[in-house]
Amino acid sequence: MAKVLVVTSGKGGVGKTTSTAALGAALAQQGEKVVVVDFDVGLRNLDLIMGAERRVVFDLINVAQGVAKLSQALIRDKRLENLWLLPASQTRDKDALTDEGIRDIIAELRTRFDWVICDSPAGIERGATLAMRYADEAVIVTNPEVSSVRDADRIIGMLDSKTVKAEQGEQMKKHVLITRYDTSRASRGEMLNIDDILEILAVPLLGIIPESQDVLKASNVGSPVTLNDATSMPARAYMDAARRLSGETVTMVVPTEQRKGFMDRLFGRRAA
Amino acid sequence: MSMNLLRLLRRRTGSAPVARERLQILLAHERGLRSQPDLLGILREEILAVVSRHVVLDPEKVVVRMDRGESVSTLEVDIEVPNGFDKKMAIAS
Ligand SMILES: Nc1ncnc2c1ncn2[C@@H]1O[C@H](COP(=O)(O)OP(=O)(O)O)[C@@H](O)[C@H]1O
Ligand SMILES: [Mg+2]
Numbered sequence: 001m002a003k004v005l006v007v008t009s010g011k012g013g014v015g016k017t018t019s020t021a022a023l024g025a026a027l028a029q030q031g032e033k034v035v036v037v038d039f040d041v042g043l044r045n046l047d048l049i050m051g052a053e054r055r056v057v058f059d060l061i062n063v064a065q066g067v068a069k070l071s072q073a074l075i076r077d078k079r080l081e082n083l084w085l086l087p088a089s090q091t092r093d094k095d096a097l098t099d100e101g102i103r104d105i106i107a108e109l110r111t112r113f114d115w116v117i118c119d120s121p122a123g124i125e126r127g128a129t130l131a132m133r134y135a136d137e138a139v140i141v142t143n144p145e146v147s148s149v150r151d152a153d154r155i156i157g158m159l160d161s162k163t164v165k166a167e168q169g170e171q172m173k174k175h176v177l178i179t180r181y182d183t184s185r186a187s188r189g190e191m192l193n194i195d196d197i198l199e200i201l202a203v204p205l206l207g208i209i210p211e212s213q214d215v216l217k218a219s220n221v222g223s224p225v226t227l228n229d230a231t232s233m234p235a236r237a238y239m240d241a242a243r244r245l246s247g248e249t250v251t252m253v254v255p256t257e258q259r260k261g262f263m264d265r266l267f268g269r270r271a272a
Numbered sequence: 273m274s275m276n277l278l279r280l281l282r283r284r285t286g287s288a289p290v291a292r293e294r295l296q297i298l299l300a301h302e303r304g305l306r307s308q309p310d311l312l313g314i315l316r317e318e319i320l321a322v323v324s325r326h327v328v329l330d331p332e333k334v335v336v337r338m339d340r341g342e343s344v345s346t347l348e349v350d351i352e353v354p355n356g357f358d359k360k361m362a363i364a365s
Contacts, residue, residue, distance in 0.1 A: 146291050153299050157306050189286020196292045200299060 002110040005117045005245070006135035008159075010151025012122030014143050015179035018215055018225070019238070020119035021049045023139070025224035026242035028083035032114040035074065038088035039131035040121040041097060047087045050077065051222025061089035064101030070108055079227055084113070097130055106134040124154060129162050136165065137173040137245075139206060143180045144192040152176070152201055175206035177241060182211045183257045194254065207241030209234050210255035312336050319349060327353055 007020045017040070024036040038046035041061065047053045052075050058068035063086075070086075077083035086109075089096065109116045120131035132138060138159050142152040156174065165172045178194060185191045198205055210233050218228035226235045226242075233255060240250045305311070316336040323329055333352035338345060 146295055149295055150298065150302075153302070157303070189288045192288055192291050192295075196288070200292070200295055 002113055003115055003137060004106060004110065004135045005115060005137045005139060006120055006132040007117060007139045007141060008120040008128060008132055008155050009122065009141040009148070010124060010128075010155040011142075011148045014141050014148050015177075015209065015215075016122075016141050017045050017049055017119050018219070019139065019141050019177055019179060019209070020046060020117055021224035022226045022235070022238040023242050023245065024115070024117045025077075025080065025083060026226040026239045027115050027117075027245065028077070028080045029226060029230075029239075030242060030246065031082070032246070033082045033112075034115045034117065035084040035086055035109055035113045036117045036119060037086040037109070038119050039097075039127055040119060041088050041127055042090060043121065044088035044090055046119050047075075047085060048222060049219055050085050050224065052077070052085050052087070053222070056087045059087045059089040060105070061091060061096045061101075063105055064097060070105065079223075095126075097127070099130065099133065102130050103134060124158060128155075129158065132159055132163050134164055135159075135172070137175070139175050139177050139245075140201070140203060141177050141179055142197065142201075144178060144182075144186070144194070144197060146192065149192065149197055149200060156201060156203060174203045175245070176201055176203045177206045177209065179209040180211045181208050181255055183255050187257060205252065206244055207237050208252070208254055209237045209241075312338055315347075315349075319351070323351060323353075329353065 005023075007016050007023070009016050017038075020036050024034045028034045036046060036050070037060065038044050039060070040046070044059075047056050055075050058073035060073070062068040063070050063073045073086055075085045075087065077085065086105075106116060118131045118135065121127040140152050140155060140159075142148045159172050159174060160166050163172055176198065178197065181194075182191060194205070194208065212232065212234045214229055214232035214234050215225050218225040221228060225232065226238050229235055230239070237253070237255070240253070243250050316334055319336065320329065320331055320334050323334075329351065335348075335350040337348040337350070339348065
């Protein structure tokens with residue numbers, strides 16, 4: 001049965017779009033049929049991160065308004081044949097997305113895919129509530145930093161009250177994905193502890209993605225990080241997270257600093 | 273050994289524990305507000321009902337505001353009453 005997953009956070013810039021692309025590609029690499037849906041109307045970016053920006057013809061709003069059929073708007077990934085993208089619109093009119101429109105699109109996507117992954121816009125307004133509205137599960141992306149965790153807590157409150165699942169009295173399955181985890185700052189005690197974040201949010205951990213140049217490199221060339229360099233640290237962390245989403249038990253690896261010599265450890269950090 | 277000691281000291285002086293504590297206090301407060309979804313709306317309705325028993329009010333002119341301060345929060349109730357109300361008050365007392 002299809003699963004609808006929303007990738008959300010409240011705060012912007014924490015890594016939702018990066019994570020949507022990486023988890024979507026990772027699940028597809030593991031053989032699942034996946035569609036990633038960009039809900040960031042007016043600020044679409046998922047097409048760019050997926051490297052499909054030049055192939056966008058129709059978008060989510062066109063389909064919602066009946067201007068285009070779903071099959072006309074879906075873009076197949078160039079590298080993985082079971083990975084698809086439904087792009088957002090660049091229109092400024094955010095009201096163009098209606099609750100009924102989204103309901104129908106999600107229902108149709110459910111019949112065609114194993115995973116429907118919704119990339120939420122930042123904020124707690126309409127766009128974010130629509131992105132989570134029909135989800136079965138949520139990935140709450142947060143950075144180990146106070147404002148991000150506070151917003152995550154707020155989003156958790158919304159997931160538990162504003163979604164169809166919540167209104168039906170069912171429990172929305174939630175996962176926390178900690179991204180942009182800076183190993184050197186962590187070792188200096190400057191970043192919120194992972195255990196503290198989990199205790200505060202009271203949601204189980206899906207994975208820890210290290211802060212890494214590999215993410216930037218992948219976005220530069222328009223490739224999800226799991227596809228661009230599957231051996232890189234963030235790619236492996238996303239692969240593990242995707243397997244956990246599929247129900248596998250995978251040992252959690254807390255990213256640590258790359259091994260350095262003693263002198264580097266003493267003096268290198270500040271110079272770096 | 274000395275390296276471990278250094279790390280231990282750093283960890284103690286790091287800012288992470290402060291961050292955790294501030295978050296815990298803040299979120300306890302915000303969750304409380306969330307679970308009473310529209311406390312201000314309810315207060316406003318009830319204040320409006322009580323005052324309306326004694327004086328005719330324009331419901332639009334009743335404003336209830338909450339300001340969260342460092343140690344105390346203030347609840348501000350602003351009711352605009354029509355002229356003539358104060359005279360009646362004087363007679364009644
Ligand atoms: N693990 C990471 N390491 C380094 N940079 C990252 C990482 N995750 C995200 N970024 C960068 O952070 C920025 C915001 O990421 P994005 O996925 O667009 O966030 P959001 O969709 O939540 O606004 C982008 O420039 C992205 O490349
Ligand atoms: Mg985004």
